[in-house]
Amino acid sequence: MVTLTQTTTRQGFFAPGRFEADVFDCEVQGGKIPEDLNGAFVRVGGEFFYPSMYPNDGGFSVDGYISMFRFKKGIVDYRGRWVKTPRWKANRAANRQLFGNYRNPFFDDPSVKGLDRTVANTAVVAHAGKLFALKEDALPYEINPKTLETIGPWDFNGKYKSETFTAHPRWDPVTGDMITYGYEASGLLTNDIYVCVVDKHGNVKNETRFKAPYLSMMHDMVLTEKHLVFPMGGYVTNMKRLKANKVHWGWDKSAPGYIGILPRDGDGKDVRWFKTPLTAAVHVFGGRTVGNKVIIEAGLYNSNPFPFFENTDGSPFDPTKTTCYLHRQTFDLNSKRDGFEDEIIFSDPASDLGKIDDRYTGQAYREIFTTYADPKRPFDEARAGNLRGRVSNCYGRFDLGTKKITPLFAGNTHSLQESTFVPKSKNAPEGEGYLMGVASNYAEMRAELIIADAQSMTELARVILPFRSSAALHGKWMGDDELDFG
Ligand SMILES: [Fe+2]
16 A cells, blocks of 8 residues: 555656646536535645655655645535645755655755755644644644645644644544644654643643653554553664664564553653554554543554565565554553453454544544455556556445445546545534545546545545646545635
């Protein structure tokens, strides 16, 4: 999944685009756009505008590109803009890449010493009327929702006290608070985690700090009604690596895995670390606190899925060891032991790039929407290349109650990106609404936005872009009541 969407191969469907775009009243095939969809499906991802300085740099360093499908009364417009960070502007001014490997400033071109190195390429969020592009190595970058032009970094009026901000904050569905965090919070190679609550008006109202057992990637977290859950482990870094011009993370399969649980009404000293056999936890779907138990669901890889984070033991990357399964993990807070229960809840592999109905954040939910590769589906290799079995070709509604997967097949020349669930109305039952996500059509060399009924998983319409588009990582639906898109 990742190797295709974030490849540094600059040819074919993945050749550099280097353009920005406005498409008005996009072509729609297969049906009509539901008229109750008013807002925008906003995504961010990217590609290397200029090739990386060093051959080992990978997908995490691609230049951010923010785009939106703007829905208004059954019409869809598209807009795409580069996230114009100081790094992007410096590269453009020099007409070349000036920045070295991922989160390693020591081999940058001397002309950019001290400049913010972020590419703001990972996720988009809206909070308190502002739109942000996020990457976990820096502050959020504020974006103008009408133009998608970049405004600049945002530190919440100087009240946010970390140099970094996760790509995956969460929202309390009752209070509207944004609960967020940063790791390497005090700067490069520091081992502290900063947790912060921002109220629905955008004001920092609570914060705390704690230390991880060791410095590792902490890409995502779970918010429950009473706890924050932080999986980590396997990814390691140190000054020796950076001074050897390596990318920030290496994968150490002998490193321990941990899951930290922090009570929301406590502070950093109350964090409790549970030990886990090492899996690569990148994204988590959600979870809840039930009595003295914390339960989470997550897609876990049995090894590092990112080929650009090399194995520290020198062994080559093995894509056959990166299968992802959906797990449920149950932590007993009454227990004195540091272990927990772990079960695989679907026997078929799936992607960790999935979503629940956000209104059920922190509570019990029944459905997970995610992508997966079904090797039994047809793939037209003559038109789309030799990618059979290597692309996600289905969206699935994974029912945690019945254990049934309801699929939506995207097509025999297509590769799917992350999907997003959009409730039909504020008070609609869980899962009643729309599923939308972008497919890369390798044969037609174009991007297609799929809009489906999220219950029946039947396609309602497909928005056609007249060009291929670099893969986005994460997207989010933002209604007209959240942001002013103009
Ligand atoms: Fe992510």
